[in-house]
Amino acid sequence: MKMITTTAELAKACDALLQCDFIAVDTEFMRETVYWPALCLIQAAGGETEVIIDPLADGIDLEPFWEVMADDRVMKVFHAARQDLEIFFHLGEHLIPTPMFDTQVGAMALGLGDSIAYDGLVRSFLKRSIDKGPRFTDWSRRPLSQKQLDYAIADVTHLRDLYPIMRERLETKKRDAWLAEEMAILTRAETYRLEPEDAWKRLKLRKTHPKWVAGLRAAASWREREAQTRDMPRQRVMKDDALYEIAGVAPVKPDDLAGLRGVPKGFERSKPAERLYEVMKTAMADPEAYAPKVEKPAPPPSGIGPTVELLKVYLKLVAEEAGVASRLIATVPDLEKIAADDKADIPAMHGWRREVFGEPALRLKKGEISLALEDGKVVAKDLKG
Incomplete structure (x- = not known):
């Protein structure tokens, strides 16, 4: 196996790939010391x-x-595609490969667990083992060894053989529409658009006072821009805990940062600090307007604990009967919202999930479905049937 290193070779190979109904795709990258994943292969x-x-x-x-x-015209097949798509979106000028099939999501729809590893999937479907030795090598170094190249190409040759089998099983179980819904979510541009002004959403809101939230948004947006511009991990620019401290003091001059435990000594007089002061000045000019509208979550209604536990049992029952990973249907926070509100706007109450679980869950709440033990097994009984 020889690597393609010229545009002419690549164009010839891509002409051949365009003749295929589907292609398996994978990447090797490094991201430990950078903001943008460095595509290596x-x-x-x-x-x-x-x-x-x-x-x-x-x-x-x-x-x-x-x-x-x-x-x-060409189906693109990935396994656990999220990071691959992030790379393509950044390097390919907001490109998202479509149509797409993610074998990890497909495995969940077939009941093979919440996040089955690639080697487990290959072993389950193809009865093959994968040598994972080269997995954590430095893919940016050249030349690559033959062992590395063999490992890299095996990732997609196995994937190429997996796809038709998984597709057939999903169609047999009439789950191909389920996968289509999941792929629609996975391929949304919003999933990969990293807007600095939205970086605060990655952080836990410890307070909901507008001035503090405005300070956190400003600090988070500053860090995101610094990380993107300098191409380094967010935490190397400034730790999360330091952002919370910065939000509390809303610094607009060096003296404001002096003494903060999470801020490196001397940072207050650096160029990045100057950029932080400018962002904070904008935010503090009108914190009420700058702060995103957030509300302190209302405590769950008293007495819903037993309902949540009942829904957990029912979710496990439905997932086992359907042969699908329960996490693909609903999460515990979803169950808490269903228990509190029949009109909860969550994935479990839309599309195929509502049909399989959401609607029956509401009927369980209303007493139209009951759970009982028969021969040591939990069964659901339709009381209105």
Whole structure:
């Protein structure tokens, strides 16, 4: 297996991939010391075509590959696609490969667990084992060994063989529509758009007072821009705990930062600190307007604990009967919201989830469905049937 290192070689390989009904895709990347994942390798397999692309090769233009990813005639198959899609969205000018099939999500729909690992999936469906030795090597170093190249291409050749089997099983179980709903969510551009002004949403709101929330939003947006501009992890720019301290004092000059335990000594007179002061001045000019509208969550209604526990039992029963991972249907917070509100706006109350679980869960709340033990097993009985 030889790596593709020129645009001409890549264009020829991509022409072959475009003749396939589907292609399996995977990447190798590094992100420990950067904000944007550093793409080190791209692997693709479709039909008889198997390629490894070196995106670090001098002068290579990835445009032919982006064109394949954008071609809606070719199904793109990934496993646990989220990070791959994040990379493509950033490097491919907001490109999201469509149509797409994620085998990890497909495995959940087939009842193979909440987040089955790739090697477990390959072992389950193809009866093959994967050598995971090279998994944590430095993919940015060149030259790559033959062992690394063999490992990399195996990721997509197994995936290529997995897809038809999984697709057939999903269609047999009439779950292909379920997967389509999940792929629609996974391929939303909003999932991968990293707007600095929304960075506060990643943090836990310890207070809901507008001035404090405005300070946190300003500090988080400043950190996000710094991380993006300097291409370094957020936590290396400033720790989360320090952002909470900064939100509390809303610094607009060096003296305001002096003495904060989470802020590195000397930072208050640095260029990044100057940029923080400017963002904070804007926020504090009108904190009521700058702060996002947040409300302190209302405590759950008293007495819903038993209802939540009943819903947990029912969810497990439904998931086992349907042969699908329970987490794909609903989470514990979802159950708490269903217990508190029949009109809860959550995924479990929309689409296929509502049909499989949400609507019956409401009937359980109303006493139209009961749970009972028969021969040591929990069963659901329709009292209105």
